[in-house]
Amino acid sequence: MSDWLTIAPPILALAIAVWTRNVYWALGVAIWLSETLMAGFNPAMGLLNGIERGVSVLGGGGNTRILLFCLIIGALIEYMRRSGGISGMVDWLVRTGAAGTRRRAGAVTTLVGMLIFVETNISLLATGIMGRPLFDRLKMSRERLAYIIDSTSAPISVLILLNGWGAYVLALISEYSFSNPLSVLIATVPLNFYAWLTLAVVWVTVFSDRTFGPLRSVEAEVRVSPVPTDEQSDAPGHPMNMGLPLAVLVFGALGFMVWTGGGNILEGSGSQSILWAVCLATATAFIMLARTRRASEKNLIETGFKGMGDLLPAVAVIFLALILGASLKELGTGEFLGGLAAGFPLAWALPAIIFVVAGIASFTTGTSWGTYGILVPVALPLALGSGVPPSLALAAVLGGGVFGDHCSPISDTSIIASLAAGCDHIDHVRTQLPYALLAGAGAVCLYLFAGLVAVSG
Secondary structure, three states: OOHHHHHHHHHHHHHHHHHHOOHHHHHHHHHHHHHHHHOOOOHHHHHHHHHHHHHHHHHOHHHHHHHHHHHHHHHHHHHHHHOOHHHHHHHHHHHHOOOOOHHHHHHHHHHHHHHOOOOHHHHHHHHHHHHHHHHHHOOOOHHHHHHHHHHHHHHHHHHHOOOHHHHHHHHHHOOOOOOOHHHHHHOOOOOOHHHHHHHHHHHHHHHHOOOOOHHHHHHHHHHHOOOOOHHHOOOOOOOHHHHHHHHHHHHHHHHHHHHHOOOOHHHOOHHHHHHHHHHHHHHHHHHHHHHHOOOOHHHHHHHHHHHHHHHHHHHHHHHHHHHHHHHHHHHOHHHHHHHHHHOOOOHHHHHHHHHHHHHHHHHHHOOHHHHHHHHHHHHHHHHHHHOOOHHHHHHHHHHHHHHHHHHOOOOHHHHHHHHHHOOOHHHHHHHHHHHHHHHHHHHHHHHHHHHHHHHHO
């Protein structure tokens, strides 16, 4: 089988997603093609192996926890809505002036997303749940909310690094003969140009209250005829009916990460912590709804199942994306893309090339973490052999992985951002793409300049 065929499944997935706007078909066909290629071009075995790949994905504890918490978060949202907590929180934020205008609402959402840097899914879910009713009230689109939370969570996580991202990358680079691997990792912070540019564009968008590209058209439609939302349908309750469950979600996740890490938050299990925290937060929201007496004993259970059912389509997308990612890893898509960068002769252009290849790998596989696992072992030896500072090459990998995630319709974080914001997933990717490409183009230029300075100096 030709190595070039390894990129056929993700390319087909992207083509089908754009053409049909149906991500289920896109992911399903790509999984089938990937498995068919590995089965010696046997389409029947490709179908059967795809089913078994799904079973193996569920066998991984981390993947199963992701799917479970995405279901349970639906119950959490529904409990907070039915108790009046969401509408009460919106009324309180608007009444106090903290989020009374479009700029302030955007700024509060962005700031909260940046403060919750310990785990991207926590950041996406907490800011999405908080921001949805605010944006609805002020006639701002859900797609704009999805862009803000998606373009905030991963960039800030990969810059602060006091989280699972930092621990994961540190483990990857500790295999090399650096005297102090931690100093190499810390030195990537000022060199992660894509992350800095993305955050800058988000803040410019918030403070200017201006958008461009497809997002501008969506915003114009929402201002003229806003879509009524479920969050606005219930009578306002006490803001603590939303605030307390969200606080339990965030601080519970932090506490569980410290606990599972034996006192070290960097060693904690993100998937375990977020699942336990969301269960605890949902139980809190359940009790607070029961206290309001807005639902009978029977209706309390039915309310939870209704919320889970509302998120079932999104959970199916995440499941298919996980299957495709595992299949592409087995097929060797990432290794092939990494090999393309290794054969380039211009040392000064290496950081920019690594950034682009990392972006393509993350774009086609839908995972930045998977891209890091594939390309860090490629990028660091290339940098050490060509005279490029290893921190510069590593920063290019880290930023490129996030860049590809922001552009990809099969990215798990983009899917969760759409879920949290309550908007169509393809619409989110389509409206975010121009912003990601703008920051990506700026990052390429900066990496070319930094590479030239590093090699010539």
